[in-house]
Each structure stands twice: as structure tokens, then as C-alpha cells.
Amino acid sequence: MTTSNGSRPADFDSYWQGTLAELAGLPAAPEVQEIPLRSADFATAYGVKLTSIGPYRLYAYLSIPHGDGPFPARYYLPRYGSVVDLVPQGTANGQRREHVTFAICVRGQRLADQPYASSFPGLLTDGIEDPAAYVYRGIVADCVRGVEYLASRPEVDETRVAAIGNDLALTTAALCPLVTHLVCSPALLYATADVAPRTSAYPLEEINDYLRRYPTRREAVHRTLSYFDLRWFGSRVQATTLIMAGADGSALDAAALDPLIRSIPGDTEVHKAEHSGYRDGRYSEEWLSRQFGMAEPSLPPHWQD
DSSP, X not given: OOXXXXXXXXXXXXXXXXXXXXXXXXXXXXXEEEOXXXXXSSEEEEEEEEEETTTEEEEEEEEEESSSOOEEEEEEOOOSSSOOOSSOTTOOTHHHHHSEEEEEXXXXXXXXXXXXXXXXXXXXXXXXXXXXXXXXXXXXXXXXXXXXXHHHSTXXXXXXXXXXXXXXXXHHHHHOTTOOEEEEXXXXXXXXXXXXXXXXXXXXXXXXXXXXXXXXXXXXXXXXXXXXXXXXXXXXXXXXXXXXXXXXXXXXXXXXXXXXXXXXXXXXXXXXXXXXXXXXXXXXHHHHHHHTTOSSOOOOGGXXX
């Protein structure tokens, strides 16, 4: 698939500078409480409340290994859905033995759904007709606030802080240099105006549904999406990066993502999807372990040879 050239908004930098300035003007005001049910003999789990723009109160899961740190950190950015877990389903317990892990529930998601509880589908188009009102502006700020807090923890090795996830991982790394390593699987916010009409799968179908209902808002929607297009963030990424591209021929394969990949100035590797959670997952785990200087990756038992 090829994408149109699109256009970077003339005020792209000032839009995000304003967002970050608004965030900086609000103290995070963290509240931390242990979660005994999620703690283990090798790590202690906590619930953390933080303040983001709005102001809006967020929730996050934090797990800190027992023993002497500082430890490398994994920051799990939320997938598109209402529920966030401390670590993704199927993740090896060994990761919590060796890493500080942190997973944030952004506004609208469960445990961060007061006063705003998002619907799914629905989140992707909430306020999309206006860049200043689009819910993802707040969500991106939420993600930046999360990594700011994570990096401030004394247990964290500030030279090994990985953001892991889909589009939000890359935007967070681009806007916050505290991220040193990035594993990104683009999904929603790459050339969305071009990609969405080529699919009927959710969540991108939410864009198509919205434009069928409000056809006169097409130009406004495309303008809003341009502020979140990963293509315009790549040049700001300072982290060592792994891009998890789609399989050849898919909407977001390596060829389609080439403008983004070429725009990232630092060390960047690309992995083409192999239609296997095991092979793709193992590849990213081994890559991150190498980057962190660890002897062996922490793999789930069912992935081990």
C-alpha cells in the first residue's frame, strides 16, 4: 500500500509545545498504594494515581522487583480497549523479577473513568472535529505524564527506559526524551486518512462510520488526524527503536511505513510480522534484552525451547 504525501500542520510544533506546557503546569501529585493481590515474592505491585491535563486524575500499575536496583524499566502503553493489565496477558513473570514495569490507564479507561468513561467503539472519534478538543490530545499527555513519573522513581535505571505499545509508544518517545528504547507496532495513527478507507475493521472503521454520518466534517477530521500522524513525530524520536511492521502486503507493512522509518534519526530496526504471536513476541523480547544488556530474555514458559 502507498500513502499520499499528506501534510504536516504548520502549527504542529506549537500545538504539542502548548500541550506539554499545559502538562508541565500541573503537578503530578502521585498517590501510591500497594496492591497485595498483585504482589509476589519477587516483586511488589502498587496502584498509582497521577494528574494530567484537564486536570484529570489517572491510574497506573507499578511493579518493582525485590533486590538492589536500579532496574531497567518497561512502560506498557495502553492498547485500544477499556481494560489495562499490569503486564500484557501471557507475559512472563520473569519480567517483573528483573524490570520495573509500569502500565497506565489513560482517561476513559477503567480505573481512570471518572468523570469520563469512554465507549468502545467511540473513543477514536471523540472530539475529532476539533484538534483542541480531540480526546487523544489528552491521552497523549497522559502517556507523557506516565513516563515522567516512571523515570522519577529511584528504582529505575534512567539509561534503560523502554516504551512498548502501538502508536502511543512512539508519540510518547517523540515528546519525552526520557524514553531510551522504543518498541512500536503502528496501528491507528499512521496516515489514518489514507489507511482507514481501505479497511472495514475496527477500530479504524470508527473513522469511516463517523464520516458517513457527518460527511461535511471530512476536512476537519483529516486536519485533526494530521496532528497525530506518526510520520510527523519520527524525526523527534531519540530512542533506539524497533518498529514492528505488518506482514508484506498489509496496510501497515514495512513499505507503507518507510517514510516513518527513514525519518527516525537514531538506530532503528524493522521486524515484519510473521503472523505468529510467538515468533513476533519472541523477536521483540530478544531485541529488548540485547539492548538492555541482559544475558537472556524473560520468556513465558510456553515460549521457551
